Every structure is written in C-alpha cells, then in structure tokens.
Amino acid sequence: MSPPTTRDKIIDAAMAVVREQGVAKLTxxxxxxxxxxxxxxxxxxxxxxxxxxxxxxxxxxxxCDKLQLAYYDKEPEGPYRWARAMVQTTFDxxxxxxxxxxxxxxxxxxxxxxxxxxxxxxxxxxxERIRSDSPSPMLAGLIGMAMDGYSFERIMGLKLCDxxxxxxxxxxxxxxxxxxxxxx
Amino acid sequence: MSPPTTRDKIIDAAMAVVREQGVAKLTxxxxxxxxxxxxxxxxxxxxxxxxxxxxxxxxxxxxCDKLQLAYYDKEPEGPYRWARAMVQTTFDxxxxxxxxxxxxxxxxxxxxxxxxxxxxxxxxxxxERIRSDSPSPMLAGLIGMAMDGYSFERIMGLKLCDxxxxxxxxxxxxxxxxxxxxxx
DNA sequence: TGCCATATACCGTCTGGCCGGTACAGTACC
DNA sequence: GGTACTGTACCGGCCAGACGGTATATGGCA
Numbered sequence: 001m002s003p004p005t006t007r008d009k010i011i012d013a014a015m016a017v018v019r020e021q022g023v024a025k026l027t028x029x030x031x032x033x034x035x036x037x038x039x040x041x042x043x044x045x046x047x048x049x050x051x052x053x054x055x056x057x058x059x060x061x062x063x064c065d066k067l068q069l070a071y072y073d074k075e076p077e078g079p080y081r082w083a084r085a086m087v088q089t090t091f092d093x094x095x096x097x098x099x100x101x102x103x104x105x106x107x108x109x110x111x112x113x114x115x116x117x118x119x120x121x122x123x124x125x126x127x128e129r130i131r132s133d134s135p136s137p138m139l140a141g142l143i144g145m146a147m148d149g150y151s152f153e154r155i156m157g158l159k160l161c162d163x164x165x166x167x168x169x170x171x172x173x174x175x176x177x178x179x180x181x182x183x184x
Numbered sequence: 185m186s187p188p189t190t191r192d193k194i195i196d197a198a199m200a201v202v203r204e205q206g207v208a209k210l211t212x213x214x215x216x217x218x219x220x221x222x223x224x225x226x227x228x229x230x231x232x233x234x235x236x237x238x239x240x241x242x243x244x245x246x247x248c249d250k251l252q253l254a255y256y257d258k259e260p261e262g263p264y265r266w267a268r269a270m271v272q273t274t275f276d277x278x279x280x281x282x283x284x285x286x287x288x289x290x291x292x293x294x295x296x297x298x299x300x301x302x303x304x305x306x307x308x309x310x311x312e313r314i315r316s317d318s319p320s321p322m323l324a325g326l327i328g329m330a331m332d333g334y335s336f337e338r339i340m341g342l343k344l345c346d347x348x349x350x351x352x353x354x355x356x357x358x359x360x361x362x363x364x365x366x367x368x
Numbered sequence: 369t370g371c372c373a374t375a376t377a378c379c380g381t382c383t384g385g386c387c388g389g390t391a392c393a394g395t396a397c398c
Numbered sequence: 399g400g401t402a403c404t405g406t407a408c409c410g411g412c413c414a415g416a417c418g419g420t421a422t423a424t425g426g427c428a
Contacts, residue, residue: 006377023207023294027413039414041378049414109340110207110294116341123342138356142330145344145353149333156293156336157300158307160329169329172322190403211387223388225404233388 007045010035011055018103023110026103028052053115056104061122064089064096068126080177082130083140087177090147091170097154106155143173191229194219195239202287207294210287212236237299240288245306248273248280252310264361266314267324271361274331275354281338290339327357 004012013034017026028049032042046052071085071092089095096102108115127144134140153160161169188196197218201210212233216226230236255269255276273279280286292299311328318324337344345353 022297024296028415029413037377038379040380040417043415044376044378047415105340106293109290112208113206113341120342123344127344138353141345141349141353142357142360143326145330145333145337146326147329147333148337148344149329149331152336152340153329153332156289157297158304160307160311160332161325165325169322169325173326176326212389213387221403222405224392224406227389228403231389 006035006037006041007055010037010042010045010052011059014052014056014107015059015100015103018107019099023103023106026107050112050115053104053107053111054118057108057115057118060096060101060104061118063094063101065122067092067095079133079135080140082133083143084174084177086126086130086144086147087170087173090150091166095151097151099154102151102155139176143176146173190219190221190225191239194221194226194229194236195243196284198236198240198291199243199284199287202291203283207287207290210291210295234296234299237288237291237295238302241292241299241302244280244285244288245302247278247285249306251276251279263317263319264324266317267327268358268361270310270314270328270331271354271357274334275350279335281335283338286335286339323360327361330357 010031014026014031016034017030021030028039028042031052032039035042042052046055068085068089071088072081075081075084075088090097092098094100105116105119108119127141130140130144131137150166194215198210198215200218201214205214212223212226215236216223219226226236230239252269252273255272256266259265259268259272274281276282278284289300289303292303311325314324314328315321334350
C-alpha cells in the first residue's frame with residue numbers, strides 16, 4: 001500500500017469527525033483541520049461537501065465489499081458460504097459496524113438522502129449474492145437483517161449486549177448456518 | 185383521544201420534515217411552517233431545538249412501547265410471547281420502522297448524540313423483556329437484531345425486498361418462534 | 369543550460385445566506 | 399388584568415462555496 005493520498009486523508013478525517021463529534025459537526029473546515037490542510041485545500045479535492053460525502057460512501061462500499069470477498073475466500077465451500085462471509089464481515093473490526101467507516105452512511109442520510117443511492121445498489125448486489133447459495137433464503141435473509149441491525153446499532157451508539165455476548169451471538173449464527181443446510 | 189395539542193402538531197411536523205427532506209433540513213422555521221405557526225410559536229413550546237428533539241424521541245419511545253404492550257396482550261400465552269409482540273410491533277405501520285416516528289432517532293443522533301440516551305434506556309428494558317420469556321435467548325436476540333435491522337433499513341431508505349417478501353419474512357419469523365420452543 | 373509555460377496542489381480571505389435564539393409586541397380568552 | 403399563546407424583528411455566529419493568489423514540479427525548446 002502506497003502512502004495515503006491527501007484525498008484519503010481527508011476522508012479519514014471526515015469519518016473521524018462524524019465518529020467523535022457527530023454528523024452535525026462535519027464541516028469542511030473541520031475535515032480540513034483533521035487532514036492537516038485548509039478548507040481551500042479540501043475544496044480542491046472535493047468540489048462540494050456532497051462530493052466529499054460521496055467519497056466517504058464510496059470508501060464504505062469498497063471497504064465492505066473487499067472484506068466480504070476476502071472472507072468468502074477463507075470460508076470453506078458449501079451452502080451459505082456467502083452468508084457466512086457476511087457474518088464474518090459484519091463482526092470484523094473494519095467492517096460496516098466499525099466506527100471508522102460507518103460515519104459515511106450517517107452523513108449521507110443526514111445531509112442528502114440521494115447520496116444513499118450507491119449504497120442501495122451495492123446492497124442489492126449483496127442480497128443477491130447471499131441468496132444465490134443459501135438453501136433457505138429466508139434464514140439467510142433473517143440473518144442478513146440481523147447483521148444490518150448489529151451494524152446500525154453500533155452506528156447509532158445503541159448497545160444491545162457486551163462484547164462477550166456478541167461473540168456468542170456470532171458463533172450461534174454460524175452454527176445455525178451449519179446445522180440447517182436445508183431448512184424448510 | 186383529544187384533538188392533538190399544538191405541541192403534538194409541532195412534533196408531527198418535525199417528523200415529517202425529517203422524513204421528507206432529511207435531518208439537515210430540520211429547522212425551527214420549517215417545523216413551525218409544517219405545524220402552521222411561526223418560529224416564535226415553536227420556541228414557546230420548546231425552549232431549544234434540542235428540546236424539540238427530546239420531544240420527538242419521547243414520542244418515539246412512547247409510541248413503540250404502547251404498541252408493543254398492546255401486541256403483547258393480543259398474543260397468546262406461551263414461550264416467546266414478548267418476542268412475538270416485538271415482531272408484530274416492528275412490522276406495524278405505526279411501529280419503529282414507520283416513517284412517522286423514526287425521524288426522531290435520526291435527528292437525535294445527527295444533532296446531539298446525548299439525546300439518544302433515553303432510547304438506550306428503553307432499549308435495555310425491551311431486551312430484558314424479550315429475554316425473560318424466551319426459551320432460547322440467542323434465538324430471541326437474533327430476531328431482535330433482525331427487527332432493528334428492518335427498522336433501520338427503512339429509516340435509511342434502504343430496501344431489501346418488496347412488501348410481499350416482507351410479509352413472508354414476518355411469517356417465517358413467527359413460525360420460528362412457534363417451532364422452536366426449546367432450541368439449543 | 370537557461371527560460372518560459374503550464375499543471376498540480378494548496379492557502380487565506382471574503383461573502384452571502386441560513387439558522388438558533390432573544391426580545392418584545394400583540395391577541396384572545398378567562 | 400393576567401395567562402396562554404403567537405407573531406415580528408432582529409442579532410450573531412457559522413458555514414459552504416467563490417476567488418485570487420502562491421509554491422513547486424514538469425516539460426518543452428533554443
């Protein structure tokens with residue numbers, strides 16, 4: 001990996017602002033300060049604030065997608081392979097539930113709901129993937145919903161259980177995907 | 185039900201703004217316009233904007249709680265009664281996935297993350313409830329996460345399937361809660 | 369090798385608009 | 399005449415975006 005470009009540094013800083021101070025505090029000035037340059041500099045790389053958020057969303061999507069593909073490779077073959085990869089991705093510290101990337105979603109919804117569109121597109125793709133190799137699409141769908149729930153809870157700052165319980169839950173879900181090759 | 189108070193009308197209008205224009209557009213002026221009065225009028229009822237959001241959050245909590253209790257009464261006795269009530273609540277058109285109430289959560293997170301606190305408190309209570317009568321707390325927890333996922337997806341404007349599939353999913357989940365009285 | 373031209377990357381300043389909040393002046397009903 | 403409520407006018411701060419400028423690198427060319 002080459003050293004992060006200025007563009008990347010700005011996105012990092014913007015994510016950090018959302019995480020630490022909330023979406024409302026995400027200003028060009030603040031992002032600039034975090035990235036170590038001036039607002040003018042930020043506006044050189046991103047023409048508008050919406051553009052910056054687009055960049056954040058793109059980062060979110062790429063990061064999650066890359067992660068999911070990596071986990072897919074690591075998972076053994078067999079039914080529910082994509083679903084298993086999704087579970088691993090969700091609980092990964094760099095996954096969608098991570099503070100580091102999730103700000104993008106929040107920012108996009110808060111500022112301009114049109115900016116969610118690329119997420120929706122990728123989202124459809126993910127769902128399609130998971131359905132493709134799941135003997136019970138319903139079970140896979142349920143678990144997919146739950147993974148979203150987990151991610152969103154983290155983003156919103158709602159805690160439903162401590163970390164120990166989370167690991168148990170992860171294992172429980174993975175067991176479900178082993179034990180029920182052809183449920184229904 | 186007595187006719188809605190001005191206070192209620194303001195909250196309704198604020199919710200509508202969040203729903204239709206996004207959190208960023210939620211201003212005192214806009215909420216006032218929606219409620220049919222001036223900003224001064226709004227500020228008479230809510231001393232600050234945070235105060236208004238607190239009101240929205242309170243509304244969200246009360247509405248969901250009331251709904252859940254009502255469904256609990258309607259559900260037949262037996263295991264997973266609270267979990268079943270939660271599923272019904274989630275899919276209810278006035279439930280947490282409803283456009284009409286969900287804006288509160290978004291607004292609170294976006295504007296001032298401290299305002300989420302009352303939600304977290306209620307949230308803990310709901311989780312406790314569900315665990316209390318679930319033979320498999322893991323299954324109940326999974327379904328709870330999925331219900332959150334569904335609600336949040338709606339709030340964010342992400343669609344995972346059409347309405348027909350949603351109803352199938354609801355039925356699938358309710359069947360799970362019948363078929364597995366003592367899973368694990 | 370020296371000179372100009374252009375592109376890239378960035379800074380600092382300014383401005384116009386928006387928005388939260390204040391102050392105060394009604395109005396209407398009891 | 400007081401209380402509950404609503405409107406109007408305004409202030410001060412913040413912020414997106416525009417703009418003009420600067421420094422450095424690159425490349426052509428004589």
